[in-house]
Amino acid sequence: MPVGPIPCLKWGSSVTESVITCRNVSKVFGPNPARHLADLRANPALSQSGYVHAVRDVNLDVQRGEMLVVMGLSGSGKSTLVRCLSRLVEITGGTVTIEGQDIATLSEPALIDLRRRKMGMVFQSFGLLPNRTVLDNVAFPLEMRGQDRATRYARARDMLDLVGLSGRETYFPRELSGGQQQRVGIARSLAVEPDIWFLDEPFSALDPLIRREMQDEFLRLKAMMNKTIIFITHDFDEALRLADRIAIMKDGRIEQCDTPDQIVLHPATDYVAKFTAEIDRARVVHIGSLVQPLTAPVTGDPVAANRTIRELARQLVSDPRSHIPVAGPDGRVIGAVLRQTALDVLLGDGH
Amino acid sequence: MAATARHATTARLILALAVGLVLVKSLLPAGLIRPPEWLVMPFADWINGVFYFLQNDLGLMTLTRAFSDVVEWLLDVTANLLYGKNRWPNLGPIPWGVIAVTAFMAGYALKGWRLAALSGGTFVWIALMGQWQWAMETLSVIVVAAPFSVTLGLVLGVLAWRSASFERVLNPILNIAQSLPHFAYMIPVVVFIGVGPKAGAIVTIIFSVPPMIRMTLLGLKKVPEEVIEAGKMSGATRWQLLTRARIPTARAEILIGVNQVIMQCLAMVVLASFIGMPGLGQKLLQLLQALKIGLSVEIGVTIVLLAVTLDRLSKAWALRLPEHGHPSPLWLQRHRLLVIWLALCALAFALAHFFPCFLEVERKQALSVAKPIDALMDQVIRLIAPVTAWLRWFLITWVLIPMRDAYLWLPFTAVLSLLAAIGWAIGGLRSAAICVAYFGLIAMSGWWDRAMITVYMVTISVALAALIGLPLGIWAARNTTRAARVLLVCDTAQTFPSFIYLIPVIMLFGVNDVAVVAAVVVFAAVPIVRYTVEGLQNVPPELIEAANMSGATRRQLLWHVRLPMALPTMLVGANQSVMFSLFMVIIAAFIGTQDLGQEMQRALSSTDVGKGLVLGLAVAFMGLMTDHLILRWSEGRKRTLGI
């Protein structure tokens, strides 16, 4: 292995305060989940009809300000995992801690309070209240908090402005297109200024062109605020476009949770390898993730660590140096890349 | 498949037993022919005992009195407002113009000009025909009863949704309640409350609750999971979630429930004339008994118009999809309809103030079409009298009496075996046991002969209804516009209170069994036509195209593709048809039949709760058994067809 994993997520930033921590989280659906889980511990091969083991022993740490994309095939347990994090479903085993608080122990009022202050969620089929206007839908979480009409409408109008829906306040959800409905969903989830933002396949119900537009919109919003984001998708391109880290799930387990670069460069299992086989790695891999420590002095201008191999293709092909220096965001050289390694990624050989 | 084959063999064996019992009837001991004395249980006495206990020892009487006092007070208020009964608040009567204008504007706001014309026109017709007082007597009960039922149904529906065990208890009760004939509800109410408008209102409330519970439960269960999750993530408490997310999202189903409550109320209010409820129903009953055809037709038209109006208005409300308004800075602009309504009301009040005929149209001034109708009907009847007389003679001597005698002649053990065979063929041991249990209980009730007469009336009516309804449905489904028109007619016909169907048949056949059968046939044919059309229309077009490509003729297409695919839907129609005819046979009893209905009328007039409930349950059991069999059958069909 040429390099070890890079701990920091955004190049150079090194905040490592864990907002969400999962330890051995399991979720079993069925008539008596706890019993079934205990039986499973005794006999892992057990399979009993009527039970679905949707999430299995997930360990996960999500850092503040990080965007974690959870992906996997249909039925792999993505939605269930996220619903465990927000306690929309009760966890069968393990613990989920949010900002140091074990959410399984929260009383109902405390849980409601947590959701009112800290969390927002966007749903695949929008989950809008059909008989409320757009404005009332966005103001709904504020109404639940008991805010008076004037303030909550003012805030809701701001949110609608933010997602580009001003002028549609009096419309009803069914009068809007899918993309517009999802904008309402996004505005609603942001109305309470949550620290943690869950998005469960927010764009899957949209057609490709609108999906692309919404992704751009999403990136714009994300850049404007500093939120911890858990984003579910089963579209790998979407994941690569958006993620700081990607968690790949299969049958309720997380197969690998890492930066996109590491996932395409060093898939942890065959499953992940197959998943990433079709990807043009040069578009994903940043030159920074190929960096090796300096062994000898290097010469010439360094390249920025956060450029992808594809972006640097021309230079890589024509550069005469065998070791190319790489600079971090502050301009200091952090190491060098073997030109051959980079070219291997570019040309798709090597693995 | 193997199970089905085994069921068929067992069923055939039991059928052979039934046939055997019939063949050797003369050799059978009496105890196998009629239910023997020792088998008959004094169910009625037991029920009476329970009621006596509830009424006197448990002091339930005071509770019901208290409740009925509240209802009575409300009835007085509405009675004063609607037709000027001399009670607090002594404001009424509201001039008829105001009510007509209000109905007009409600129709316009909900659906547009056509509904406005219908609902406004209905009230104008009522006023001009001089039926205002009766119609308002009827309406005042609905105005009081419907909100009670809606609230009660909503609360019970929410409870059933919250607690699965409550739902499990409630479900069979609702099943029975929805198959009990109207009269079975009246008798206990008469015992507890007495007769009159108060009792009419209360029986109406009780009768119309079940559909509201059902629809509330259905609506709450259908709310998409994501809407709930969105509510939870918005930090809604349970109460907020229920009142601001679940119930509003289930709006359409709940309002359909309201629609059903209103229609049930109307049906019951009309029938409550049997327990002294004044209004349109009582008038109609009197006129029918006096054979005043023209006047009954007038009342009948009013009831039909009222039913259609109430149905359309409430359905329009239920099915209205929210639409964004154009926010306008002008108050007048935003509340245009409200302003117009107020102006029209003021106008109507003013007119009523200056011209008494706008306050109330006196009977003397009223229009009437009774005379011409009578004259016309005389002509028509004279013209078709030979036909109806022959039909009556033919049906009575060659169909009805032989059939009735045959049913009565059958040994009860043979009937039970036959039912067991049918049950076994359709659903195996369980269904056979259910059939035998239901009819066994009827045998044990001591009303076997009466029950068999009811069964005979229902079978002949449903058979005739199918004979008319199926071809009509198939014909209607041949093209879409025709199908839509026929469905509209059926829908409208289904909103009429059952009582209405008696007017034309009494006109044609007089008061006898044939009239009853005719009324039941018409009433029972409606669902058959309706579901046949729906079933045939909903056959997937790919299937029809595939059959066409294989060169099927139209006849082959109908018999081999469309009818088999439509069968499960058509069975729903058959089920409703049986239910409707059971109800109708019982209602028609006052024309003079010798079945359970007649006994129920007697129980009503002697306020014998035990007897009334036993008879009611006997009818309910027939309905529930048919329901079970048809449901199982259609499930089986659906499974084989893979729908």
Ligand SMILES: Nc1ncnc2c1ncn2[C@@H]1O[C@H](COP(=O)(O)OP(=O)(O)OP(=O)(O)O)[C@@H](O)[C@H]1O
């Ligand atoms: N409420 C539930 N009761 C029973 N089983 C459930 C429930 N919710 C989910 N499951 C099961 O858990 C497994 C994981 O479901 P989940 O919805 O988390 O998958 P997913 O990865 O989100 O799939 P998709 O991409 O289709 O949304 C599936 O097998 C599903 O059938």
Ligand SMILES: [Mg+2]
């Ligand atoms: Mg999902």
